[in-house]
Amino acid sequence: MSTSFGIGAARRWVYEKFKSINGQIGQDRLLPSYLQFTQPICGMNQHRNIMAILPGTGPQYQEVVLVEAHMDSRCKDVCDVLCLAEGMEDNASGTALVLELARVMSPFAYNRSIVFMVTIGEEQGLAGATAFANYCFSEGVQLKAVLNNDIVGGIICGETASPPGCPGLNEIDSINVRVYSDGVFNSKHKQLARFSKLEYQELLEAVMPVKPVVNIMTPEDRTGRGGDHIPFRQKGFASIRYTSANEHGNGDPTGTPDYHDRQHTMEDVLGVDTNSDGELDSFFVDFNYLSRNTVLNGNALAMAALGPVPPINFAVEPVNNGVAISFEDPDNHGEYRVGIRKYWDNDWELVNTIFTTADTIYGLIPGEEYAVSVACVDDLGTESLFSREYAVSFATGTREVRVSEQGLTLLQNHPNPFDEATVIAVKVDRALRYKEAYIAVYNIEGKELARMPIELKEGLNEVIYDFQNHQYIPGTYAYSLVLDGRVVDTKQMIYAY
């Protein structure tokens, strides 16, 4: 049993790290443990995530907020267990963030319970996160927020980074951070992203010497790639992913030209020794940037763990140039926040404070469309998570609930396999309102090869993709239907000649 090499050694090291935190703070409140699960991954069947639970001390102690990161890393071949994949950017950076938050947060008491988790098997299909999401779902765990951190320390743009993260090769960005989450309208994931950003802007931005810029991204993840937040979303838990603005992407995409990026290769190391004095002096993981991302996460996590219970039975109606809102607050806090955003914006345009559970907010633009939600505020000024959203359309004078993926089916391409061109079709059962829809084509490494706009009318809508013209190599490819920035569905297709 190695103490310095391989996933087992890393797992034991993380467990010991969680244990030692208790020693440092002289309390035994942080409870380290494993989540064991059975799944065949590269010839191994038994796997364990490592976690530490900080039990809540308030009335909502049975509710849970989670911060997590995967610690496994990989080389080009996902099952190459012998190559030394240090995975410093992807994802020792996230692992360090989780461990540091366990250290700095565990001396304090929170209403809800906090779970600090380090997962494994992310690179082989989000296995560790799926195991915990399934566990929470089947055991009825009241998981209220999931903050996934994956690639949160790199600031250098590589060749395979997904747009819009990197403006150009080797560009540096240590200010912006991207927050990815599923859904466009009335998405609990986007609501969690907005909450995290709001707590940063209202509590931290003024006091941080270097001020991060938090970008709420429209899609669930970078083009053609995914992460540990997705299995939680699939089980209905609010989940978001933090990622660097600039990253050194997938270094070994099969079938594409000679990229030299570091992720998923043995080159994903901490830094280099440029003057050969035996010490690293130029770093690929920027410690200041990583520490700022850690502060952003800790703040959002703490506020989600501390806050009161959100309002219930929220309703909203348009009136002249405003919205009349009403809701119930079983705990009678007497102070509330109202988040209002333009329907097509990811960010709130305004977050007002009100002092009654029935009020009207004026000053909105007639003709514009808005999405509205509310939160409770406790005696200490801590917001709850925000309620569901309602859309308000002044154009029709009615309340509408809009774009949904129901009645939208991405069909298998035909013919398949194909030797030249193939037809991709989307079946639409009822009229949709949307801004932009396209079919994206990816290679097996997730690199986007093409985008074809598609019009989504009621009935069958088709686009043709010609492979022969592009001289792609034979093999498996994927295509997705993307609606207003959201991947609705993805299917595989086989190019053979």
Ligand SMILES: [Zn+2]
């Ligand atoms: Zn990763």
